[in-house]
Amino acid sequence: MPSLGADMDAGTVVEWAVAPGDHVHRGDLVAAVETEKSVIDVECFEDGVVERLLVPVGTKVAVGTPLAVIAPEGATPAPTPAPTPALTPAPAPAAGTPERDGAASLPRATPPVRRFAERLGLDVARLPGTGPHGTVTHADVRAAASTGTTARTDTTDTTDTTDTTVPSPTPTVPPAAPAERPRITPYARRLAAERGTPPEALRPGADGVVRARDVPAGTGATPTRTPRPTPQPTRPTTPPSPRPAAQGMRAAIAARMTRSLAIPQYHVDSVLELGAPLDRLREVNRRLPVSERIVPAALLLHATARAARRVPELNGHWVDDTLVPATTVALGVVVSLRGGGLLVPTIPAADELTLSELMAALRDVVARARTGRLRTSDAADAGLTVTDLGETGGHSVHGRIFPPQVALVGFGAVVRRPWAEGDLLGVRPTVTATLTGDHRATDGVVGGRFLHAIDDVLHDTEEWS
């Protein structure tokens, strides 16, 4: 279980995107983990073959707990070891819903979901189900289609993993979905699964519907051959739902901000004149396609990252009564969510990005935060956080430090104000920059220097590239 934030102690695996036998590469998304704040996709840092999944879906484990075993490429796929207990779902399914006769272990899906899966060339029988009683939902199919693992009908057969046989690479269904499949009643489909008849082998009756009587009788010897104990590890005890996550996010913000209260903080602010920088930004944007245009927020973020290079005392963590300076400028960016709450993804090495690179990184991370699909790398520990109220916000923001960081930079809305230039008065676009500092680590003068550095960078055309 990776640490997806400085204050994360534990996380819940809500989805496995891989199954034993899958080949994975560095950077692949292998699982989704729910923290107090959101669901985050976990990337893999190794190349190899997934040998075992150690933590079933729905289980909360401490940071540092191994989640899966990845064997080096080539070392496997020798006979898969018998599944460890970890493979079977540890907790019982939703309380108070006793499973019924024989159907208990069957993966099931409603007809529209099944058809949807067939269109995508997926076999619902091999998809992990997160619906009631482990049924496969529309979202499960979508997720499987996007991760492209576990269930594609033309990949290795996972149905027999418990039989300790070698996963057969024989495709059971051609990857391209057949144009027209007969309609199969729910009961007929269940019977076919119980008797080991693949759905594509079923022939409909006169009315084009496959009913129970159209399912060939079993081989007699094994009338109820227990079918596939399909990738069951992926049945969560509680399906991930946005609501509890939102409450968890609120609780996480509350906890963190309450901890922040214990920090002796100082505030410095400064009005920055943006006339020349915004003129220049307009020039730059004129040459860019609309989709790549740079917003003022990126300009301010960029200036902050470069300023952190010039004044390094505010970029780091306060650990054991000591300032531990950060070695790179990993910038936390406060992203407010439309439904309320906020997330603080990190832009790593932000000071090394050009202005347009930083704009791209910002656009990317905001989109992922707002769709609840942040990645491990987005959750890297930031050394300094920026909050920008944007156009519709107030004139200034005096935020609170995110422990264990030692400073928070805030920007209000860009507003036009009277501005003295020498003895003359003009109207210029301005922004109020604020700095909240941890007084244990630094003093107000450092904060002031930092705001000056931002101003310098904004007006230093060399810095833009």
Added chain:
Amino acid sequence: MSAVTSAAAPGTELPPGRMTYREALRESLREALRGDERVFVMGEDVGRYGGCFAVTLGLLEEFGPERVRDTPLSESAFVGAGIGAALGGMRPVVEIMTVNFSLLALDQILNNAATLAHMSGGQLAVPLVVRMTTGAGRQLAAQHSHSLEGWYAHIPGLRIVAPATVADARGMLAPALASPDPVLLFEHAGLYASEGEVDDTPVALDGAAVRRPGEDVTLVTYGGMLPTALAAAEALEAGGIAAEVVDLRSLRPLDEATVLASVRRTHRLVVVDEGWRSGSLAAEVAARVAEQAFYDLDAPPERVCSAEVPVPYAAHLERAARPAVDDVVAAARRTVG
């Protein structure tokens, strides 16, 4: 409200243990009046006239005007009086001529009878029994022929029972009177003359009954549609289809366990309900089966209900509006495919 039909003559001679539905109801009332002095009967024309369907015929003479009371034509007033009497410790059996007229007493039934136990935190019980006639088939036209028991089955706090057999007509009143909750007992107008065996087996108020076993399709029905469903099962058998007929008997609470067990055996469901299809009890049964036995279904559930018109007066139109044996047979055949 008008009296609908003339009182029929009391039952002609039947072998011992065999009686009509009407007589069975009368016997159950007689037994209750004899066995418990708190019991009294009240309603329009129940005394001197003997009941518009002759259920109470002879009871006034036997038990006197204190216990068999004719009321003015005001459903709200006499159902309300029944609720008051029940709260006061009596065991009233109120008769409403037809379910159509019961709508005048809906306020009393829903806002008082059904709620008082809950609103008093269990301090008050309303051990009231309301009997009423339901259903079409006797050319009594729209204002006397509707099947509105499904509406009442929507209401928490009530028990709704619909005896479909003579034995149930005989056996349901005693447990209804013993229940602390208000019980609405629906008697289908088409059943009064039906004959059947009666024994002394006590009848439970909340269990469905399998009236005919079969393994190909489940016909779920109740009340006046039971004979139709049984006749359909007979016809289906001639075509080689074994239909199981489940009589719900209690519409609230619904014995869904019996229905689900049957559907899990047969994998096919046809609900036969004289109510209108939209928002009907048939819809409730079909929904529960779809919710809880979806993966056991080998065909979409079917519903055979009344046409969505006020029940017509003309005999051929009335016949066309009600679920007929052929409709049930056709629906069952569709499920079998």
